[in-house]
Amino acid sequence: MITNGTTHVAPEIVAEFDRTLVNTAGGSVRHLVVTIRAPRQAPSADKPRTPLNLGLVIDASGSMAGKPLAATKAAALDVVAALPATDHLTLVSFADDVQLHAEALQLDAEGRATIETILRSLDTRGSTNLADGWLGGCTSVAQRQAACDVIERNQVVLLSDGHANAGETRPQMLARHASELRKRGIVTSTVGVGHNYSPTQLQAIAEAGGGRMHDAEEPGDIAQIVMAELNDTLATVVDNLELSLTLPSGTQPEPYGIAPFTPAATGYDVLMGAMLSGATRRVVIKLKLPAGEAASTLAIGLSARWTVPGDNKRYACNVAVPALRFDSGNACLAQPRDIDLAKKVVEQWVAHVYYRAMVLNQDGDGQAAMKFVVKETKYLHRYCAGVPELEEAIGGLDGFSSSVSHRYTAHTSKEMMLRAYKMGRGETSRRSRETHDFATLSAMEDAARKPPRNRRPDGDVK
Amino acid sequence: MKTDHEDASGLTLQELSTETGVEPRTIRSYVEKGVIPGPESLGRGARYPRETLDRLKVLQLLRDANRDLTLDQIRVLMQRIGASQMAAIANGTLRIGALIDTDAIGASQPSKTAALDYLRSIRGTPVGQSWKASVQSPSRDTDHLPALEKAARALATLVGQPASSRSARGETWYRIALTRDIELSVRGEFDTEQLAQLHRISDSLRTLLTKGTST
Numbered sequence: 001m002i003t004n005g006t007t008h009v010a011p012e013i014v015a016e017f018d019r020t021l022v023n024t025a026g027g028s029v030r031h032l033v034v035t036i037r038a039p040r041q042a043p044s045a046d047k048p049r050t051p052l053n054l055g056l057v058i059d060a061s062g063s064m065a066g067k068p069l070a071a072t073k074a075a076a077l078d079v080v081a082a083l084p085a086t087d088h089l090t091l092v093s094f095a096d097d098v099q100l101h102a103e104a105l106q107l108d109a110e111g112r113a114t115i116e117t118i119l120r121s122l123d124t125r126g127s128t129n130l131a132d133g134w135l136g137g138c139t140s141v142a143q144r145q146a147a148c149d150v151i152e153r154n155q156v157v158l159l160s161d162g163h164a165n166a167g168e169t170r171p172q173m174l175a176r177h178a179s180e181l182r183k184r185g186i187v188t189s190t191v192g193v194g195h196n197y198s199p200t201q202l203q204a205i206a207e208a209g210g211g212r213m214h215d216a217e218e219p220g221d222i223a224q225i226v227m228a229e230l231n232d233t234l235a236t237v238v239d240n241l242e243l244s245l246t247l248p249s250g251t252q253p254e255p256y257g258i259a260p261f262t263p264a265a266t267g268y269d270v271l272m273g274a275m276l277s278g279a280t281r282r283v284v285i286k287l288k289l290p291a292g293e294a295a296s297t298l299a300i301g302l303s304a305r306w307t308v309p310g311d312n313k314r315y316a317c318n319v320a321v322p323a324l325r326f327d328s329g330n331a332c333l334a335q336p337r338d339i340d341l342a343k344k345v346v347e348q349w350v351a352h353v354y355y356r357a358m359v360l361n362q363d364g365d366g367q368a369a370m371k372f373v374v375k376e377t378k379y380l381h382r383y384c385a386g387v388p389e390l391e392e393a394i395g396g397l398d399g400f401s402s403s404v405s406h407r408y409t410a411h412t413s414k415e416m417m418l419r420a421y422k423m424g425r426g427e428t429s430r431r432s433r434e435t436h437d438f439a440t441l442s443a444m445e446d447a448a449r450k451p452p453r454n455r456r457p458d459g460d461v462k
Numbered sequence: 463m464k465t466d467h468e469d470a471s472g473l474t475l476q477e478l479s480t481e482t483g484v485e486p487r488t489i490r491s492y493v494e495k496g497v498i499p500g501p502e503s504l505g506r507g508a509r510y511p512r513e514t515l516d517r518l519k520v521l522q523l524l525r526d527a528n529r530d531l532t533l534d535q536i537r538v539l540m541q542r543i544g545a546s547q548m549a550a551i552a553n554g555t556l557r558i559g560a561l562i563d564t565d566a567i568g569a570s571q572p573s574k575t576a577a578l579d580y581l582r583s584i585r586g587t588p589v590g591q592s593w594k595a596s597v598q599s600p601s602r603d604t605d606h607l608p609a610l611e612k613a614a615r616a617l618a619t620l621v622g623q624p625a626s627s628r629s630a631r632g633e634t635w636y637r638i639a640l641t642r643d644i645e646l647s648v649r650g651e652f653d654t655e656q657l658a659q660l661h662r663i664s665d666s667l668r669t670l671l672t673k674g675t676s677t
Contacts, residue, residue: 145578181577183576368488371485
């Protein structure tokens, strides 16, 4: 239930707890489930859509040679053909250097012809200076944003197959820039191309940049995914959505999922980014609660802020959160549970475990990854005990805990992180071949690790 | 306040593990990676200084506060936090959140030049000059450091410790995919020419591995 007091486009936001009684002795863990539904808005023939000020930033490093670059160029041509003359396109490629091929070019017949000519001559070169390429594309989009009197949708789509290895490479720093640009009206989405890129940098940019990250494993998927991203962009009805959580003293929060979660003066901010017409997003936050007197209550504050595309205002509302009430340990144990809500908690929790474990695994800290999985699995088993449909959802974690101490291949790691990312956002993959589930990926990694007889030694080379 | 098992000569590995819930093996790996100092003596009864317990607790809090931080980044951050601040964070009198600032979001939308102003500030392009003519990495201006790092630097300044060079931010690995299953990882800092050479080597390796069938 929301209380925004406006007639403008507003998301429906519902906050629920899996249990509302908490132990007077302290240490209770409860899950706050926040579900956000964007309003459904059909395109109106009477109301033209917001013009697009689009930046396409293309990775032209050596590893994109051949099919990946050809498919990316074809995707760019599809974009050019699909957009009307009211839109503008910036085209940037990057490798060691950054090249600005077209700056806010109007997509009339002449503009399209120019872009086609540029794309035909685009070739690969050198290493991957992703940050400068991306920020270069943002700069051209920002220059048009500054000069233009019409309200436009300022969007950058970054396509890369690589792990940035030149210029700024730290995900935290890339996220910082993406966040600052999002606050200033430029949204970035990313498309990971190929089998072995590291999703960490692209996810950091897309999440903090208010956009989406897509995976184009096969070159043939690129055009479809870029067009889908543009359609998503144009179907955005709620933008820059942020939740602010105010917590009582002594409460320790831990968010599931990968939405950026930033400590603030009185609590935490959670960035949800853009939402499409009719879309549903969910964030689950684990709260470890303090002690309190029996029958007293614990109040959690929640508010939301967002913008609406084509509108130059910012909106906010407070969200009603059920109060938590202190009671005895026995009363807490006896309280009933909403199984449907518990399922949502478990889904996000499991995705969180896989994602976090893979971050540790790729950080070279396999032992910490294993310990983390073992610990969380123990808590999950306790949470799901006695409910077969919940227990089924955590079945793969036992096998995963035994394999995650060994470093996973870049490909399996990427696949697992992507699956967790999509689960965390409640999205489905846009690519032609769906990702395997976590248990299958983990089993495939295990099988690949066992040394088969008469097999040619290969695998990761260090 | 000292715990029952702690004496003046510090804590054993097992005691550290019990206090923090971090496995002894993981604590050893933190020592190996320089995130926490090693024991003051060697052997089975080796003891770690009391400050090690604080460092371990702060390490866990930092990881909880930002899941993207690597051990190398945590190590650099912790080098800049003084012992008194470390203890205050560890015992809960200073919240880790107090080290991390956030930007207040105004009630209205930012100006339409705000993004361009921001990009110019981090990329150093003078007003009116095309960015194309001066492509460069984001500046190292402290105004745009990650909030956590900025806070740690401010703390270090307060207690009179100079901030260490940002060039000491751990090792860098370059990863180049050779085939779907094989990747080349090389450690070090390389200039443009060296990187280009590395890519030429990778191209040759890729050709050898795929017998020229790779695109």
